[in-house]
Amino acid sequence: MFNDVDDLSDCKVLLVEDSVINQKIIQVCLADLCDVAVVESGEEAIEYCLQSAPDLILMDWILTGITGLEACKLLQSKPSTANIPVIFVTSNVGESQQEECWDAGAVDFIGKPIVARTLVNRVKTHLKYKKQADLLREYSYVDGLTGVFxxxxxxxxxxxxxxxxxxxxxxxxxxxxxxxxFKKYNDHYGHLKGDDVLKSVAKVLKHCTRRPLDGAFRYGGEEFAVLLPNTPKEAAFEIAQNIINGLHQLGIEHAESPFDVVTASAGVSSTHTASDPAELIKQADTALYEAKKNGRNRVIEFSPEHEKSI
Incomplete structure (x- = not known):
């Protein structure tokens, strides 16, 4: 897989350097390899990474304000930035300085004055490792059949x-x-056709959840889940209805269904009524049960009254 990761043009490198001359040199060296953003202090670097994590950081040791070592340690201490590799660019390359780099959490260092070929090769190597790790992490979180999480x-x-x-x-x-x-569908058409149905459901989910933070997941078997951050229950209900309608409109034949086509039922819940994640899941599941009980091919929004009817 490592050899397949050749195109690094979509990778972002954050250069933390307060010397304008060194900024220009490094930007020119990396211009054909990746995208380079520049900040001049450790404080700016931390703020930048918290907003939009780069794939790699090139960090000067001596900076105005906190040092590069201190900035690296702070980044390593935060879960959202701990996985960003840091390479120190420094004239301090003695044994004790190298030890400090490793202790701070750096993955490598490049000496000054900068040798262009060394810089490019080191950056290329670490970007490849980072991209490979991201791919492996993505594969471990994706359902192999449907392509959703x-x-x-x-x-x-x-x-x-x-x-x-x-x-x-x-x-x-x-x-x-x-x-x-779904069991009746599998019994009638076979499991390979059943797999095709699940893939079709996943495509509808992806089509209906396009915001960057929205997530579609295979929850288990023929059950799927959607997480909608910063979304009131009314908007979530509308999205769920779009999903149900979208699947129905595909018109996938289902001779064992009263609707003659493949359909789905959905339950919606929100933190408006749930006090923790487990309760949020339970309430969505309760609403799904109500949707099934009331005829299927529909969306039900959770209400405390539903719990009394179980």
Whole structure:
């Protein structure tokens, strides 16, 4: 896989350097390899990374304000930035200085004065490793059949979005969706056709969840989930209805269904009524049960009254 990662033009390198001359030299050296952003202090570097994490940081040792070493340690201490590789660009290349680089969490260092070929080769190598690691991480979170995220990633994202919503006082909504009469479909048409249905559901989910933070997941079997950060329950209901309608409109034949085509049912919940992630999931599942009980091929929004009817 490493040899296949050749195009690095979409990679972002953050250069943390307060010398204009060194900025120009490094930017020219890397111009044909990747995109380079520049900040002049460790404080700016941390703020930049928290807003939009680069693929690699080239960090000067001596900076105005906090040092490069201190900035690197702070980045390593934050979960959202700890995986960003840092290369120190420094004239301090003695043994003790090298030890300090490693202790701070750096992955490499480049000596000054800068040798263009060394700079390009080091950056290229670490960007390839970073891109490979990102691909492996992505594969481990993606369902192999449908191409949407898997249950493992759902659990991670649920906790993360819930915490962020609590901090920002915004609403996290979720949808749990289940293909109607799916066992009957498999029994009638076979499991290969059933797999095709699940792929079709995933395509509809992706089409209906286009915002960067929205996430579609295969929750298990024929069940899917959608996480919608910063989304009130009314908007989540509308998205769920679009998904249900979109699947129905595909017109996939289902002789064992009262609708004659493949349909799905969905339950919607939001943090408006849920006090923790487990309760949010339970409420969406309860609403899904109500949708099934009331005839399928529909969306039900969770209400406390539903719990009394179970």
């Amino acid at each position: 898997n249950r493992r990633y759902f659990s991670q994202e649920m906790d993360r979005h819930y915490r962020q919503g609590q901090r920002a006082n915004t609403t996290l909504s979720m949808i749990i969706l289940d293909v109607d009469n």
